[in-house]
Amino acid sequence: MKLVVAIIKPFKLDEVRQALTEIGVHGMTVTEVKGYGRQRGHTEIYRGAEYIVNFLPKLRIEIAVEASLADAAVGVITKSARTGQIGDGKIFVTPIDHALRIRTGETDSDAL
16 A cells, blocks of 8 residues: 655646546545745735745645555646646655554555
8 A cells, every 4th residue: 555645736636636536546635735845935916015925835635545556646646737837746655554444443455
C-alpha cells in the first residue's frame, strides 16, 4: 500500500477528483494549506496598497492506494493538475505499513 500526497492549486480539485475516481480511487482527504516553494509568493494590491503574500493557498490531497495503483494515481494527478505555470504543486509517495478500518476492524488492503 502507498500514501500519495499531492499539493495542488485549489481550482484543480474537481479535475483531479474526477480523474482519480475514473481509475478506481474510492476516497481522499483534502486539506486547505498554505505554503511556498520556488514560486516564493507574489505581490497583491489591496485598497491601493501593494503587499507581499509569502504563503500561497494550496490544497493537500491524500489518498491511500494499493501499491499497483500508485503510479497510475500519480500519473492522473500530474495530468489533471498541470497548468504549465509555476506553482502547479508537488506529489509525494510513501509506503503504508499498516491500515485499519475502525468501524469493521478490516486491515491493510481490505481497509482501503
